[in-house]
Amino acid sequence: MKEVNSNFNFRGALNAEHYQVHSDLLDAIPTEVASGLGLIGLRNQYVELFKEENSCYLLNRSYAQSDEIREKHASRVQQFSYILKRIDNESETGGEETQQAAKALLHPVKPYRAAKRMRYAATTGALTDFINRMRESDCATHIETLQLTEPLSRLETLNQAFNAIYQERSGQRFTKATSHNMATIRPLVDKAFKELARAINALYQANALTEQSETKEQQLVAIIDRMNAILYQLQLTLSRVKAGAKPNPGEEAKPTTPAEPDTPTEPEPEPNPNPDESDGPDII
Numbered sequence: 001m002k003e004v005n006s007n008f009n010f011r012g013a014l015n016a017e018h019y020q021v022h023s024d025l026l027d028a029i030p031t032e033v034a035s036g037l038g039l040i041g042l043r044n045q046y047v048e049l050f051k052e053e054n055s056c057y058l059l060n061r062s063y064a065q066s067d068e069i070r071e072k073h074a075s076r077v078q079q080f081s082y083i084l085k086r087i088d089n090e091s092e093t094g095g096e097e098t099q100q101a102a103k104a105l106l107h108p109v110k111p112y113r114a115a116k117r118m119r120y121a122a123t124t125g126a127l128t129d130f131i132n133r134m135r136e137s138d139c140a141t142h143i144e145t146l147q148l149t150e151p152l153s154r155l156e157t158l159n160q161a162f163n164a165i166y167q168e169r170s171g172q173r174f175t176k177a178t179s180h181n182m183a184t185i186r187p188l189v190d191k192a193f194k195e196l197a198r199a200i201n202a203l204y205q206a207n208a209l210t211e212q213s214e215t216k217e218q219q220l221v222a223i224i225d226r227m228n229a230i231l232y233q234l235q236l237t238l239s240r241v242k243a244g245a246k247p248n249p250g251e252e253a254k255p256t257t258p259a260e261p262d263t264p265t266e267p268e269p270e271p272n273p274n275p276d277e278s279d280g281p282d283i284i
Helices: 014-029 031-036 040-093 096-117 120-134 136-146 149-177 182-211 214-239
Strands: none
Touching: 014 040, 014 096, 014 182, 031 040, 031 214, 040 096, 040 120, 040 149, 040 182, 096 136, 120 136, 120 149, 136 149, 136 182, 182 214
16 A cells, blocks of 8 residues: 655755755645645645745855855955055155145044954944044045045945845844754654655545545555655665665665754854954044
8 A cells, every 4th residue: 555655764864955855745745736635734834844944944055145244344444444545645645735634634533443453343333433524524625635535435335235234144143043943943844744744644545445536546646656756866865875775665764874964053153353352442
């Protein structure tokens, strides 16, 4: 008698493999078919948990955004350094007018020089304050004399762009900290599949013994065969670490040493731009 391998062990699967196999298993029992067979409740439960796994999986992958954060931080620091260097150079070697303007800015600029060595959020605040200070009346004329009005606006754009992506990533971190992760959601998804698979098996047996509907049998056989084929393919993948081991269809593979830990590792934390963990001098 046909049945879905409801005791399949998913623990050895990589996160990507686990995600894909459950996506395929759900596709094996379309919504309309599940509804017609009275299995829609169990399928919906499975779908909702799989959606949570999908969110966790995408969140784990989204940390490539860290590269963009580093790039945007480097861009704003480079622009800020250009402005400071221009002021410093003109204060020493500029013409009479530009030299006076640069020297007049040396004191107002001084408290902000440490901004590029601060942590990300502190740098954002320091640069925002620096831009506002340079636009005050006692500095704005000198900034214009040194032709730094446009570079200052460019710095503001870069600082805002960094803050936007940084806040987005902060929101993702909060979501990650307050919701399931792959380690906690995977067993729940596995359980939902097994409950659905057992219901399919029970329905097939009941139909074979009592109702004997040919249409229902054909639908159930199609689902069972498709699900077992999907599980068998994963079983083959997990068994490749054992030389010459080829599992039999319908039999659960013996657990193998996973290629990645059961508890998925977290993405590396954001690098601290300031190695000594100091926020740097306070802006006054």
